[in-house]
Amino acid sequence: MADKTSAAAEVAEPERRKVFRKIFRQLGVATVVTMFGKAVLDSRPARAASVLRPPGALPEPEFNAACIRCGLCVEACPYDILHLARWSDPAPTGTPYFVAREDPCRMCTDIPCARACPTGALSPLVTDIKKADMGVAVLVGHETCLNYKGLTCSICVRVCPIIGEAISLKPIKNERGVLQIPTVDSNKCTGCGTCEKHCVLAEAAIRVLPRELGLGVEGAQSVGRW
Amino acid sequence: MRQLQAMFFRNRWLFSRRIIQLLIIAAFTVELPAGGYLAQGNLSSSVWFGIGLTDPYIWLQSLLAGAPLGKAALFGVAIVAVFYLLLGGRIYCSWVCPINLVTDLSYWVRQKLNIKSNFTLSKNIRVTILMLSLLLSLLSGTLAWEAINPITLFQRELMWGSVAGATVLASIFLFDVLVTRRGWCGHVCPVGAFYSELGREGRLRVKATQVGACGGCAKCIKVCPEPHVLAPVIAKKATFVTSGDCTRCGACLDQCSTGALAMRLSFKKQGKFKGIPVVGGH
Ligand code: SF4
Ligand code: SF4
Ligand code: SF4
Numbered sequence: 087m088a089d090k091t092s093a094a095a096e097v098a099e100p101e102r103r104k105v106f107r108k109i110f111r112q113l114g115v116a117t118v119v120t121m122f123g124k125a126v127l128d129s130r131p132a133r134a135a136s137v138l139r140p141p142g143a144l145p146e147p148e149f150n151a152a153c154i155r156c157g158l159c160v161e162a163c164p165y166d167i168l169h170l171a172r173w174s175d176p177a178p179t180g181t182p183y184f185v186a187r188e189d190p191c192r193m194c195t196d197i198p199c200a201r202a203c204p205t206g207a208l209s210p211l212v213t214d215i216k217k218a219d220m221g222v223a224v225l226v227g228h229e230t231c232l233n234y235k236g237l238t239c240s241i242c243v244r245v246c247p248i249i250g251e252a253i254s255l256k257p258i259k260n261e262r263g264v265l266q267i268p269t270v271d272s273n274k275c276t277g278c279g280t281c282e283k284h285c286v287l288a289e290a291a292i293r294v295l296p297r298e299l300g301l302g303v304e305g306a307q308s309v310g311r312w
Numbered sequence: 313m314r315q316l317q318a319m320f321f322r323n324r325w326l327f328s329r330r331i332i333q334l335l336i337i338a339a340f341t342v343e344l345p346a347g348g349y350l351a352q353g354n355l356s357s358s359v360w361f362g363i364g365l366t367d368p369y370i371w372l373q374s375l376l377a378g379a380p381l382g383k384a385a386l387f388g389v390a391i392v393a394v395f396y397l398l399l400g401g402r403i404y405c406s407w408v409c410p411i412n413l414v415t416d417l418s419y420w421v422r423q424k425l426n427i428k429s430n431f432t433l434s435k436n437i438r439v440t441i442l443m444l445s446l447l448l449s450l451l452s453g454t455l456a457w458e459a460i461n462p463i464t465l466f467q468r469e470l471m472w473g474s475v476a477g478a479t480v481l482a483s484i485f486l487f488d489v490l491v492t493r494r495g496w497c498g499h500v501c502p503v504g505a506f507y508s509e510l511g512r513e514g515r516l517r518v519k520a521t522q523v524g525a526c527g528g529c530a531k532c533i534k535v536c537p538e539p540h541v542l543a544p545v546i547a548k549k550a551t552f553v554t555s556g557d558c559t560r561c562g563a564c565l566d567q568c569s570t571g572a573l574a575m576r577l578s579f580k581k582q583g584k585f586k587g588i589p590v591v592g593g594h
């Protein structure tokens with residue numbers, strides 16, 4: 087399908103130039119293919135998400151295939167918490183995510199984001215926001231969390247939209263006396279991120295992570311004392 | 313006044329295209345007084361007046377990557393696909409795609425600065441990239457072209473002033489100005505290649521209406537972004553531009569001062585060429 091117009095020019099062209107032209111063309115094609123391939127490999131989905139997805143998101147590999155990066159969920163969110171990943175973001179380009187510490191999910195009961203999704207990447211089967219699984223909260227700062235220091239900050243517990251179920255205070259005893267430890271029930275926590283958002287420390291001691299990252303994934307080996 | 317009118321007439325297709333292109337961008341970006349936007353989403357999938365539209369090429373990548381079928385998207389794909397299938401796929405390229413604004417600007421700059429350098433690229437490159445993007449989607453489980461697609465990148469990043477987005481647009485612009493005439497849209501972009509295949513049988517076509525009227529000035533071929541599509545018509549070997557590569561931009565019609573070309577819906581079967589009744593001389 088080469089241009090008809092260039093065909094005539096080629097007749098008059100010296101042999102050497104034609105060879106160069108061919109080499110350049112092949113080089114060009116090789117460059118395009120390499121760049122393209124690399125961009126794709128770079129954006130390959132990690133096994134687990136490294137960012138928090140909107141409620142109802144399919145497991146990461148399926149989500150990455152199903153989401154067509156349209157941003158309808160982003161526009162549907164009344165609190166404007168969702169972003170489409172840019173090139174420099176840690177998620178595949180164009181997929182929606184949110185950052186708990188900046189703006190957590192408010193757990194709308196009608197889940198407008200999932201309703202807006204045309205592809206089912208945010209599953210239409212999720213109808214109860216309390217069953218959503220965006221991630222899970224993990225108290226990572228055992229040395230910085232104020233409750234571990236014997237105070238009763240408990241902000242993370244008090245702000246939780248499913249207070250008492252997803253997170254509650256559990257007393258433990260140590261040399262300083264009785265400590266009230268914010269304890270997450272991973273089966274009830276939706277990963278909305280509200281606790282992380284409101285942690286009073288400069289950097290949150292409680293983090294909301296995608297489930298696989300927060301809880302780890304069991305390997306094939308049997309573990310424990312058996 | 314006359315002159316102004318004549319100027320509009322000579323650019324009637326160009327102006328219509330620009331208006332539609334800008335209206336589409338505005339629908340996504342300009343907030344309505346009542347709040348919200350005329351169209352939600354972006355060009356991969358959007359909602360207009362409650363009707364969902366989905367890009368068939370992006371959807372195909374998603375399907376190959378292993379996505380379950382979403383009902384709403386399926387319906388949206390059908391609407392878009394049928395439209396381009398019936399009328400001509402690359403209507404997308406010159407009437408909808410925002411990148412066309414950039415590459416048309418490149419072309420204009422090229423003309424103004426009289427840049428002649430033209431690195432010959434095969435038009436098959438875009439077909440290769442198209443195939444590659446589908447294959448890679450299948451192998452990698454992600455939407456391969458969407459990782460770099462400047463069209464949706466334009467909507468996602470550039471409008472919010474991102475450096476990455478601007479870099480990509482600038483490279484496309486420079487590539488088209490300095491390296492190859494109509495380099496990006498005419499040779500590289502797999503979206504164009506996809507729509508070209510999809511709209512192979514599109515019925516909106518450039519027609520040579522009065523063969524006798526053509527004075528053979530070849531101005532149409534000179535402006536055409538895909539010059540090879542006009543060649544058979546100008547050589548008087550066909551009455552219609554039948555190639556799926558024609559973008560229905562109407563640049564040829566704007567250029568033609570004799571009225572020898574027109575845009576027509578033709579539902580006749582485009583069988584083998586049987587010769588044009590030659591009216592008048594050369
Ligand atoms: S549930 Fe509500 S707040 Fe949370 S992401 Fe969806 S729309 Fe936004
Ligand atoms: S609405 Fe669905 S397909 Fe669109 S960006 Fe959000 S998750 Fe992806
Ligand atoms: S992330 Fe925090 S606030 Fe949200 S449900 Fe889990 S424990 Fe509660």
Ligand code: SF4
Pocket residue numbers: 518532535536537538539541542553557558559560561562563564565
């Ligand atoms: S034949 Fe005419 S309408 Fe088709 S691409 Fe060329 S200039 Fe545009």
